[in-house]
Amino acid sequence: xxxxSMVEMSHRLAxxxxxxxxxVEEALAAIGDPQGEGARAFMTVYAEQARAVAAEIDAxxxxxxxxxxxxxxxxxxxxxxxxxxxxxxxxxxxLVGQPAxxxxxxxxxxxxxxxxxxxxxxxxxEFAYTGLGINPHYGTPKNVYDRATGRIPGGSTSGxxxxxxxxxxxxxxxxxxxxxxxxxxxxNGLVGFKPTQRRVPLDGVMPLSTSxxxxxxxxxxxxxxxxxxxxxAAETVRAPDAPPLRGLRFAVPKTFFQNDLSEPVARAFSxxxxxxxxxxxxxxxLPMAEFAQAPNINPRGMITASEAYAWHRKYIKDGADKYDPxxxxxxKTGEAISAPDYVQLLALRRDFIRSINQAAAGYDAMxxxxxxxxxxxxxxxxxxxxxxxxxxxxxxxxxxxxxxxDGCALSVPCHQAGDAPVGLMIAGIQNTDHRILxxxxxxxxxxxxxxx
Numbered sequence: 001x002x003x004x005s006m007v008e009m010s011h012r013l014a015x016x017x018x019x020x021x022x023x024v025e026e027a028l029a030a031i032g033d034p035q036g037e038g039a040r041a042f043m044t045v046y047a048e049q050a051r052a053v054a055a056e057i058d059a060x061x062x063x064x065x066x067x068x069x070x071x072x073x074x075x076x077x078x079x080x081x082x083x084x085x086x087x088x089x090x091x092x093x094x095l096v097g098q099p100a101x102x103x104x105x106x107x108x109x110x111x112x113x114x115x116x117x118x119x120x121x122x123x124x125x126e127f128a129y130t131g132l133g134i135n136p137h138y139g140t141p142k143n144v145y146d147r148a149t150g151r152i153p154g155g156s157t158s159g160x161x162x163x164x165x166x167x168x169x170x171x172x173x174x175x176x177x178x179x180x181x182x183x184x185x186x187x188n189g190l191v192g193f194k195p196t197q198r199r200v201p202l203d204g205v206m207p208l209s210t211s212x213x214x215x216x217x218x219x220x221x222x223x224x225x226x227x228x229x230x231x232x233a234a235e236t237v238r239a240p241d242a243p244p245l246r247g248l249r250f251a252v253p254k255t256f257f258q259n260d261l262s263e264p265v266a267r268a269f270s271x272x273x274x275x276x277x278x279x280x281x282x283x284x285x286l287p288m289a290e291f292a293q294a295p296n297i298n299p300r301g302m303i304t305a306s307e308a309y310a311w312h313r314k315y316i317k318d319g320a321d322k323y324d325p326x327x328x329x330x331x332k333t334g335e336a337i338s339a340p341d342y343v344q345l346l347a348l349r350r351d352f353i354r355s356i357n358q359a360a361a362g363y364d365a366m367x368x369x370x371x372x373x374x375x376x377x378x379x380x381x382x383x384x385x386x387x388x389x390x391x392x393x394x395x396x397x398x399x400x401x402x403x404x405x406d407g408c409a410l411s412v413p414c415h416q417a418g419d420a421p422v423g424l425m426i427a428g429i430q431n432t433d434h435r436i437l438x439x440x441x442x443x444x445x446x447x448x449x450x451x452x
Contacts, residue, residue, distance in 0.1 A: 001026040001074070001167045003451050005241060006224040009170060010069045012060065020054035020061075020117060023170070027074040027119050030168040037166055040139035041159040043079045043089065050074065051150045053117045060115075068237045070227055071115025078160050079121045080128060081105045081215075082204035090206045091124040091156075093137050094315050105204025107173060107215055107232055108144030119169050122159030124436035126324045128175055129308065129331065131183045131380055132388070133158030136324050143375045144188045145420055151375040154184035154395065155243045160218050161188045171219040171228050175209045177304065179370075179399025182411035186370035186423025190414045191444070192218045193225040193437070194399075196408045197429050200232045206408045207311055209304040211346070212403040220451070222410060222440040229437065240434060242441035246280030248364045253288035255402050257368035257398050264415070268422035269369045272414035272447040276367075279446045284363070290355045294401045297345065297352045300333065308343045309334025309414035345447040349404060356405040357429045367437050370411040370423030371395050400424060408433040410440040415428055417449035 001023055004012075012018035029048055031038035038045075045344045055259055057072040082088050082101035089095050112116065123138050125131075133155035134140050143151035144165035153162050157174030161184025164172050174181050176194040184279065185192025193216045200215045207213055217228035223239035230237040252273065261269065298304065308331045320328060360366055372394055381391050402409040407430060411423035424447055428436040 001030065001170060002169065003220060004170070005220045006070060006073055006227055009219065013072050014066070021051065023074055024050045024054040024117055024119070025070065027089070027168055030166055031120070035142040036168075037162050038168055040141040041123055041162040041166070042076070042120045043091070043123050043138060043159070043170060044086070046118060047314050050117050050119050056085060057115050067113065067115035068231065070231060070237065073170045074117055074119040075116040075117060075228070076122045076160055076163040076172045077108060077111070078124050078157050078172070078174040080124060080175055080206040081108050081173065083108055086121070088206050090127045091135055091138060092126045092186050092323070094319050099212055101204065103204065106201040107205065110231055110234060114237065116231070122157070122163050122172060122174075124158060124174075125156035126327045127206070127308070127331070128156040128177060128180055129327045130392045131155050133184065134378070134381060140378055142378070145375065150378050151377055152187065152381055154187035154375065156180040157184050157218060161185060161190060161278045163171065164218050164220065169282050171217050171224055173215065173217055173228065173232070175205065175208070176214045176216060177212045178396045178401070178403055180214050181218055182370050182399045182409060182423065182425065184396050185411045186413075187375040187421055189415070189421035189449070190218055190220060191222050191225050191413070192216070192411045194402060194409050195229055197231065197431050199405055199431075199433060205276045207249055207307070209307040211303055211307060211349070214403070215340070222412060222437060222444045225410070226384070226437045229433070240441065242445065243438055244280070245276065245442050245446065247361070248439060248442070249282045249284060250276065251288065251360065251363040251366045252280045252283055252285045253291050253366060253368060254285055255287050255289050256291040256294055256401070260372060261369060262373045264374050264420055265369050265372055265422050268415045268419070269424065272424050273367065275446050276443065283367075288359050290352075291401065293352055293355070294404060297349050297404050298400070301330065302333070302337050303342070303345050303349070303445035305330060305334035306337040326385065353405050353430070356407070360429050365436055366427045368398055368425045368427065370399055370425040373396060374420040374422060402427050404429050408436050410436060412440060412444045412448055414447040415449060
């Protein structure tokens with residue numbers, strides 16, 4: 001399967017020069033490669049099911065029946081999405097032995113209807129509650145860049161990102177509460193898309209924060225993410241046209257997002273802006289001081305923690321010792337948050353959404369670095385609690401703001417080929433998803449490194 005995009009796979013499947021069975025066998029071989037990260041990236045692999053679905057789709061195609069452009073293509077799903085007959089574990093041991101789901105989540109049902117071949121369930125940070133990708137129960141898959149050092153994959157959709165980077169799936173479906181799709185995409189040289197929350201139903205998805213959770217894709221290209229997003233949102237499945245860059249206006253907020261960037265990120269971001277400007281886009285750097293409010297809207301993750309604690313308290317009562325202690329500590333901060341404080345934060349968030357909607361009016365998108373750092377070594381993160389929480393805060397800092405203003409955002413790679421991956425975030429306000437995906441294709445063509 002290599003690094004073929006889903007769009008290319010779709011064309012080759014249609015032309016008959018490729019079969020779904022071939023794609024599935026290549027994906028399974030990559031998962032089973034003893035030198036690879038398959039054992040850490042996947043919680044469950046559906047080898048026989050995937051082969052059976054692929055055979056059925058190949059047979060249908062010979063009769064001229066094609067469910068959608070993604071029919072027959074191997075996709076991984078994060079271990080938060082219910083599948084009938086499976087217990088959703090959320091990358092944890094807490095829920096081992098709980099009853100299996102009775103029905104597929106809406107997302108999984110839509111993927112199946114579109115003919116996607118679900119290759120397996122991917123590893124995640126326990127209960128999706130950090131941006132690093134560390135999982136002490138099932139292992140931490142290593143970043144695709146610099147495997148020798150062993151860098152973090154980014155989280156929480158850690159296994160999903162690595163499944164795409166290593167050719168174990170053509171696309172991955174995950175969730176994003178504060179960057180959980182965009183961080184692994186940024187750190188592994190992939191594209192991740194967080195949609196406006198209400199576009200993709202979360203029925204049958206294990207919640208972290210009901211206010212901030214979204215479900216979306218990671219893939220090799222913006223066009224691939226657009227195909228998957230359309231399936232998840234039950235829209236017509238096609239990649240959007242890329243508008244000419246000349247005439248597009250991009251806001252680059254100087255407040256908050258560019259504070260204290262590491263040198264490789266600052267260099268890649270600045271170079272991306274120069275290339276876009278040279279290609280005819282109008283780059284407007286401006287304060288957008290409204291963003292200074294971001295840390296006050298969800299201080300120390302209080303909205304997330306209170307909503308997480310409400311869901312987890314029944315499991316914590318008897319099974320606290322089964323949790324990753326660092327995840328448990330974050331969830332338990334929600335115990336002390338009073339109802340009036342929580343309600344007040346939700347009101348502040350509504351004001352924040354209004355202020356960002358106004359500030360962003362008149363621009364085609366906002367541009368910022370996805371994360372302020374490249375992927376650090378796993379050993380640096382695990383040195384002590386202080387390092388873990390500090391680096392996690394840095395990873396979540398920029399992408400989480402988009403969840404706060406309920407926007408949509410892409411992360412596209414913007415580093416030079418061969419350098420450590422860096423993501424450029426292309427963000428828009430609520431319900432501008434189609435515009436962001438279209439504009440994202442134009443930006444990607446100029447800033448993304450050529451794939452070998």
